[in-house]
Amino acid sequence: MNIADYKGIWVFAEQRNGELQKVALELLGEGRKLADKLGVKLTALLLGENVGNIADVLGKHGADEVLVADNPLLKNYTTDGYTKVICDLVHERKPGILFIGASFIGRDLGPRVSARLQTGLTADCTALDVEAESGTLLATRPAFGGNLMATIACEAHRPQMATVRPGVFAKVETENADYKVENVEVKLEASDIRTEVVEVFKEVKDIVDISEAKVIVSGGRGVGSAENFAKLQELADELGGAVAGSRAAIEAGWIDKSLQVGQTGKTVRPNIYIACGISGAIQHVAGMQDSDVIIAINKDESAPIMSVADYAIVGDLNKVLPEFIAQVKELKE
Numbered sequence: 001m002n003i004a005d006y007k008g009i010w011v012f013a014e015q016r017n018g019e020l021q022k023v024a025l026e027l028l029g030e031g032r033k034l035a036d037k038l039g040v041k042l043t044a045l046l047l048g049e050n051v052g053n054i055a056d057v058l059g060k061h062g063a064d065e066v067l068v069a070d071n072p073l074l075k076n077y078t079t080d081g082y083t084k085v086i087c088d089l090v091h092e093r094k095p096g097i098l099f100i101g102a103s104f105i106g107r108d109l110g111p112r113v114s115a116r117l118q119t120g121l122t123a124d125c126t127a128l129d130v131e132a133e134s135g136t137l138l139a140t141r142p143a144f145g146g147n148l149m150a151t152i153a154c155e156a157h158r159p160q161m162a163t164v165r166p167g168v169f170a171k172v173e174t175e176n177a178d179y180k181v182e183n184v185e186v187k188l189e190a191s192d193i194r195t196e197v198v199e200v201f202k203e204v205k206d207i208v209d210i211s212e213a214k215v216i217v218s219g220g221r222g223v224g225s226a227e228n229f230a231k232l233q234e235l236a237d238e239l240g241g242a243v244a245g246s247r248a249a250i251e252a253g254w255i256d257k258s259l260q261v262g263q264t265g266k267t268v269r270p271n272i273y274i275a276c277g278i279s280g281a282i283q284h285v286a287g288m289q290d291s292d293v294i295i296a297i298n299k300d301e302s303a304p305i306m307s308v309a310d311y312a313i314v315g316d317l318n319k320v321l322p323e324f325i326a327q328v329k330e331l332k333e
């Protein structure tokens, strides 16, 4: 392998039923910055059936080029089909870097592609950078149970691969009208795919997506019980926000697992994050530190959450929350 032959940044533009996943646009936003730093092209890779109409969205979110692999065999995601098409394209065009969203699909696809290409993959990154001179990707992620952040480089193999969870980066809309859309040839037979998708159904859950919420009222062990979460819900309702929690609150069974914020939960970046009775362990902070304004309510003034908070309220939740709700109501009147 001649590393110098590998240039450019690719982003896998995951779509489901013709709907782009927001992580693809977030990766394009970050990819744009890195491509500018390296002076290379940013390419979005779109696989599916009849998906050409969404290529423009990718161009308007930073891509210089959109490669569209359109084929009935790519209608539904299959590990075999998507891996083959992506690996064929990588062999042919030699990108230096390939980013994939750490969705359920991306977590399946990323390792398979990297193994087939015999290259490295850094999963669940929280920060990405590049060395302008060498083109080396610097992928940062929590390591050793979140006790330290490791920056990982894959110097000897290409492409350099990383997955990033939804919500870690912000999407950026550009005025770019110069992007190029190219339909690529898909060399895929039904016999290349060893699985058959018989039916796709969505699990219907009456649960909010906290990664989209503008205001989050989050509770930890200090909340004390499932019943006490009603007070957090009341505050969230007043502020037009959503309730979430730390892993301790989820493990206690007080709220649903899909509402967990942190390293093994969701990454959120709301306008306001109110941490109630949460100590601020590094694994929790990793998922909320990019919130615009952080308000912490904790009876322990030395709790680590206080040092990431913009506003720290030292006190017992049971006293502070009713007062907080009353004041919000008063302001709204």
Ligand code: FAD
Pocket (backbone or CB within 6 Å): 145, 146, 219, 220, 221, 222, 223, 245, 246, 247, 248, 249, 260, 261, 262, 263, 264, 265, 266, 276, 277, 278, 279, 280, 281, 282, 283, 284, 287, 297, 298, 299, 300, 303, 315, 316, 317, 318
């Ligand atoms: P605690 O640490 O017990 O803190 C409770 C806080 O409530 C304390 O600061 C206390 O002062 C305060 N308090 C108590 N009573 C009151 C009151 N009446 N009024 C006001 N304040 C009060 N954690 C996550 O959150 N998300 C993750 O994704 C995650 N992933 C992890 C992954 C790994 C590999 C590991 C090892 C751990 C992970 N954890 C995660 C767990 C994490 O290390 C902490 O254990 C957890 O975040 C603690 O939750 P907590 O802050 O609610 O509870």
